[in-house]
Amino acid sequence: MRTPLVAGNWKLNKTAAEAKALIEEMLPGLEAVTNVDNLVCPSYLAIPAVAELLKDSKVALGAQNVYWEEKGAFTAEVAPNMVAEFCEFVIIGHSERRAYFGETDETVNRRTKAALGAGLIPVVCVGETLEENEAGRTDEVVSRQMREGLAGLEIKSASQLVVAYEPVWAIGTGKAAYPEDASRVIGKSIRPVLVELFGNEIAQGVRVLYGGSVKPENARDFFSEEEVDGALVGGASLKSADFIAITEAAA
Numbered sequence: 001m002r003t004p005l006v007a008g009n010w011k012l013n014k015t016a017a018e019a020k021a022l023i024e025e026m027l028p029g030l031e032a033v034t035n036v037d038n039l040v041c042p043s044y045l046a047i048p049a050v051a052e053l054l055k056d057s058k059v060a061l062g063a064q065n066v067y068w069e070e071k072g073a074f075t076a077e078v079a080p081n082m083v084a085e086f087c088e089f090v091i092i093g094h095s096e097r098r099a100y101f102g103e104t105d106e107t108v109n110r111r112t113k114a115a116l117g118a119g120l121i122p123v124v125c126v127g128e129t130l131e132e133n134e135a136g137r138t139d140e141v142v143s144r145q146m147r148e149g150l151a152g153l154e155i156k157s158a159s160q161l162v163v164a165y166e167p168v169w170a171i172g173t174g175k176a177a178y179p180e181d182a183s184r185v186i187g188k189s190i191r192p193v194l195v196e197l198f199g200n201e202i203a204q205g206v207r208v209l210y211g212g213s214v215k216p217e218n219a220r221d222f223f224s225e226e227e228v229d230g231a232l233v234g235g236a237s238l239k240s241a242d243f244i245a246i247t248e249a250a251a
């Protein structure tokens with residue numbers, strides 16, 4: 001049995017002071033839900049303040065990106081051990097990074113390896129664009145992102161990896177995928193690649209999340225799909241009542 005994971009990607013929102021206030025507001029509601037893991041991913045600068053508040057809680061902390069070098073002349077980048085000082089998780093290869101910041105399957109692979117090397121749990125994001133979806137290329141694109149993004153990884157246990165399936169056309173648009181379509185893509189192009197890369201036992205334990213316009217109103221439909229082990233939530237993770245309701249729906 002895979003424990004559901006409900007993760008919040010706060011993107012470019014919330015100062016450190018605002019992030020603290022949001023955590024203070026949502027923490028009691030999240031703590032009250034059992035059998036669901038939670039993760040929040042604030043901006044880098046809010047991470048230390050949030051870490052302080054989450055110290056003895058069940059809510060885990062993650063960053064939204066990480067660089068692959070350990071140190072050196074790489075202005076503005078953040079190294080894996082710097083993230084690992086505060087966080088357990090890191091999101092890698094989000095479609096916004098792919099679309100606006102030149103992220104490729106190759107850089108996803110480098111970041112993922114470096115994150116694992118520092119003891120972080122990567123949340124690796126994959127998903128097709130609207131154009132790819134309409135051209136019937138979803139499975140080809142998603143399985144390629146999986147194979148190339150995760151190539152050469154040494155995963156010794158399923159708890160070292162999380163995958164998020166996020167169709168790009170569903171992110172921030174209010175237009176979620178149909179739960180059964182998300183489940184089909186995971187079952188056809190994500191779980192089988194995990195089996196191919198890491199063997200059946202590890203692959204069956206890796207949590208695969210759905211992301212893209214998850215809301216309290218549709219969360220239950222996603223979580224009732226056997227292949228969906230939780231959600232990566234953007235917009236609704238910034239509203240404490242919504243994030244708590246989505247967490248409750250996963251329980």
Ligand code: PGA
Nearest residue numbers: 171172212213233234235
């Ligand atoms: P959204 O974002 O929930 O606002 O659609 C999801 C994501 O980008 O992970």
